[in-house]
Amino acid sequence: MTVSSLSMFASRGICRCIGNKRWWRSLAANSTLAFGVGSGIIQLLFALWPNIETSRIAILLALMVSSLACGVLRAVPRTKVSRSFGRPDITVVVKVGDLFDEQSHLVIGFNDVFDTDWTGDVVISRGSVQGQFLDRVYAGDIDQLDSDLSVSLAGFPVQSRETRSSKRAGKLIRYPVGSVAVLSSGEKSYFCSAYGKMENDLTVSSNMDDLWLSLGGLWRAVGRHGRREAIAMPIIGSEMARIDHADREMLVRMILLSFVVNSRERLISKKLTIVIHPDDAHRVDMLEMGAFLRVL
Template sequence: MNSLAVPFLRIFWRCVGSWRWWRSLATNSTLAFGIVSGVVQLLLALWPNIEASRIVLFLSMVVSALAFGVVRAAPRREVSRSLGRPDVTVVVKVGDLFDESSHLIIGFNDTFDTDTSGDLVISRSSVQGQFLARIYSGDTGCLDAELSDALLGVEKKGREARSQKRAGKLTRYPVGSVAVLTRGARRYFCSAYGRMGNDLTVSSSVDDLWHSLANIWRAVEVFGRREPVAMPIIGSEMARIDHADREILIRMILLSFVSRSRERLISKRLTIVVHPNDANQLDMLEMDAFLKVL
């Protein structure tokens, strides 16, 4: 099966279980049936001698109306909304974060670990692992050097002993710290929104995420030149904010961004990119409805 069709089917089946999908189907089908009925009545009034089976005609009208309703209610891979004040567009889409041409927000932990060898400290399949592989071509030394330079002005929170933390970096920074990296014309906002435990598992909380988002927007405002920025659903995987599903996390991100944007414009476009493997956990109709009330 086409790889692009898989996430769409996942979204479709998730939407079919949503009352919004059924309401949209009913509303659009009823509207279409009314329009088709009006057209048929007009045709019969103009050409009364038309011979047609009433049953066939009725079934054709029903099928046409349902087909229109299904098309209109079909889930999308992308939903968006443009806000008048401020002049900002927010987008939620299924895709590959690294295909975006905008600045990127990348989630890190408070030690800014980068080692992906053996998937012990950082998983190669994570956004951070892909960031190392696809932006830095797997050059851990280069990424570490640039992170160190970007964090020079950030006060360190402490340092672990190697006997306590068996792998990875030892210096800790406050949760919410942001290291801004530049590669060509693009900026990468590396946010420490979780704490790396000495057992090499990352933990975070809603409060940590909210605080980190505020610091991210501050950094984007200063270094982003109001240009578009894209990010994944931070907090959804390795950070273990288990009591908040992806939809809740997306809503948090959007509320934080829009709230800050109403105070001062920080970026003209924010795109939240959902990995195709997570598409079945997201109801795009619900997301669309949420965007409309922002």
Template sequence: MSGRFPGRSPVSRRTAAAFLRNTAAAFGGVAVAGQLAGPLFPHGLPAPGWVTAGAAGACVLWGAVRARPVPVVRQEFRRPDMTVVVEGGDLFTAPGHLVVGFCDTFDTAPADGRLIDGGSVQAQLLRRRYDGDPDRLDAELADALAAVAPQSRELRADKPLGKLDRYPLGTVAVLGPPSRLVFATAYSRLGRDLVASSGVEDLWFSLNRLWDAVDRRARTGSVAMPLVGSGLARMDYLDQDSLLRLILMSFIARSREGAVCRELRVVLRPADLANVSMPEVRAFLRSMAAGLSER
């Protein structure tokens, strides 16, 4: 995931659609106001040309203001004290600890893209935190998973590539030094066809196990995570907006029991950011913060 924003056309199309929608709504409001004000001017409006031009300009300005991009949404919560940030950018340069999604076999070797997509967050973790050395990453995973019993073991004939041990969904392997932990969380199943899939219940359960691990290891710190679940089989019916709200609701619901961490930062890659309405995210978080403070 790159911190650059190449190809801004998807963002521009969404902004343009919002501009047209809000401008049309403003014109509709002006039209209704004009009908209501008509009886006040039985001889017609004074300088109707100027009035029409001014109303049109105000509608366009309203549409532009309402459609302007919101690069970062930041919401403070009380009881417990915490902050939620949603932004576009580079996950690996975000401050604090990291969350990286894995499948239930904790495979690491790309196998020419058949096991792990070269552009995925997991592939970037291997390149940027482990210098492209899967043996080093595997060694840390083995240490972190030593106390966890595999749920089952595949036969090599059934799974020709990658690892054979399967761990329960929701398993979290905590990697790296205490100052910069990586929470490797298994939230998807890798099928024998090498296609990773997950469902809403699986993701919700895995997120709850993730918050438990964060609570134990990083309660006073900041944690950054990507939009987990995007692009997975069986999750295609949820768009990025819905996935983001699912993650935020899970975190906030778990935080009702006590602070999970000081800050959660959801970092969106450009393709996901283009399909997320940041003003709606801001309104959603404000409503959640108000509800939490009223407990």
């Protein structure tokens, strides 16, 4: 994250905290704990050295201020929350950052025709995760990406074929939602998951059923090809295929729930990291995410 992104996240996070009851409870609990610890230390010091010539009022004020400061520091918005499970032996992380900086296998969201053309941002946006994938992993080589996708999808059933008259741009062969093309570069794998449908008007549509179905297919693919190694993914369903009635927090919770539920049936990966883009950090309450992880 850049300094500007961090400062923006912090300012937005602080504003959000003011209206967050959980933040106020956390502030009160941490401040009270710090005050209790500080009081105990001060009482011990006075018991050991009763002749200390210091204003009791000044000490009390200093203790109150320092306790409040400690409470604020512990309750400020975080950029990362995590939880480790014993059964199964997995770790889940939700963090703000750059997906492509993660040293792990990556999940890239695609539509059901696995479109890749970013010309004029008509079919695929250069700023999307797909666009960044093409740029940062394939150096903009669309032909190579299309070739790799075709090889990986060769064993998948074709659901239907569009005509150029009905779909004016992009690819025409549709695969079932939940299909996953697995691409590799060195020791790193990229799981290209079809979680939505590219409509003929070039808008992507998806829903909670499609997302849950695609997550099931994703975990099966990761289990087969990921060697149980760490995997990272964005909040799929939150960009061009924004799912009705589901904000980013709900989507994160759904991804986490699906991963944990499926991991209890069969170990998928030792670690899942959901990476939130810095521009979306203010849309996900990390205090709520931390609370959700604790009861998951």
